[in-house]
Amino acid sequence: MTLQGSLTHDAYCDQLLAETEKFRELLRGADLSAKVPTCPDWTLADLARHVGSAHRWAGTLVATRAAKNVDDADVPGMAGPEGDDAAALDAWLAAGAEQTVAALREAGPDTEVWTWSPVQRTGFWARRMTHETVIHRADAALTVGAAFEVPAEVAADCLEEWLQLCALPVVAARHAERSALLFGPGRTIHLHATDTPPELNAEWLLDLTGDRLVHRRAHEKAAVALRGPLTDVLGVLYRRLPADSDRVEVLGDRALLDRWLAWASFE
Numbered sequence: 166m167t168l169q170g171s172l173t174h175d176a177y178c179d180q181l182l183a184e185t186e187k188f189r190e191l192l193r194g195a196d197l198s199a200k201v202p203t204c205p206d207w208t209l210a211d212l213a214r215h216v217g218s219a220h221r222w223a224g225t226l227v228a229t230r231a232a233k234n235v236d237d238a239d240v241p242g243m244a245g246p247e248g249d250d251a252a253a254l255d256a257w258l259a260a261g262a263e264q265t266v267a268a269l270r271e272a273g274p275d276t277e278v279w280t281w282s283p284v285q286r287t288g289f290w291a292r293r294m295t296h297e298t299v300i301h302r303a304d305a306a307l308t309v310g311a312a313f314e315v316p317a318e319v320a321a322d323c324l325e326e327w328l329q330l331c332a333l334p335v336v337a338a339r340h341a342e343r344s345a346l347l348f349g350p351g352r353t354i355h356l357h358a359t360d361t362p363p364e365l366n367a368e369w370l371l372d373l374t375g376d377r378l379v380h381r382r383a384h385e386k387a388a389v390a391l392r393g394p395l396t397d398v399l400g401v402l403y404r405r406l407p408a409d410s411d412r413v414e415v416l417g418d419r420a421l422l423d424r425w426l427a428w429a430s431f432e
Contacts, residue, residue, distance in 0.1 A: 170326065177288075178270055181291065181298060184295060184298040185262035188258070191302065191305040192213055192255065195305075195308070196209070200308075201307070202308065216258065216301050218244070222237070223294050224265030225268075226278055226290065228271075231278055245257050272287040275288065281335070282333060282335075296322070314396060315395075315396050317361050324395075337377055343428045346424055349373070353373060354373070354391070355384075355387035357390060360395060368383060369381070388418045391413060392413065392416065393414060404430065
């Protein structure tokens with residue numbers, strides 16, 4: 166399992182900074198006590214603290230070349246600023262992203278470090294934190310009623326990473342009880358982005374006919390197809406957009422798609 170990304174290490178670092186800036190822009194002037202509809206236990210302030218603490222946690226792992234996970238207490242500034250001051254929260258988010266990117270750039274992509282995946286390299290964290298920020302920017306945009314767009318090459322890599330993570334044994338084992346309802350003969354899903362150039366190859370075939378996920382970039386007939394703009398297909402896969410949205414089209418076995426969406430999660 167390589168968890169290979171399509172961007173360079175420097176590009177992930179640049180994108181992590183850009184995504185954090187866009188995330189911060191959504192929070193400026195917003196009601197930080199507003200509930201996040203896609204993370205209903207969180208307010209916008211909670212979402213901001215989650216993103217900022219994730220950045221600092223990953224940055225500490227990289228900066229210290231950690232051989233195992235680190236305790237929250239050992240992550241400088243992880244709790245964030247006290248109180249509800251929006252300016253302090255914004256500054257904390259900016260500083261955390263900058264510190265993490267500085268650590269990632271200094272380490273490069275191939276330095277050995279602990280991750281929760283089979284790939285024990287710093288490049289994992291550059292990619293993972295970039296896409297973590299992308300998806301939580303979607304949460305913030307939904308909360309404040311703003312548009313959400315992602316560069317096509319970033320959105321495609323974000324979707325590809327999600328499928329790679331879902332194929333990891335550690336993720337499959339977490340959802341073993343649900344697997345009998347998902348995997349079986351004839352169960353395939355086609356994802357088709359309708360707004361991308363052919364060279365991006367933004368189509369995927371999810372093969373669920375065995376006892377684990379196998380996926381490939383391909384245009385192939387499947388039991389169910391999900392079609393729409395790439396950002397919206399990504400939103401459905403991450404359950405940030407309902408599959409019955411008029412922004413996407415579902416053709417075929419809708420129940421199979423629903424079972425996949427229920428299975429493929431970090432919950």
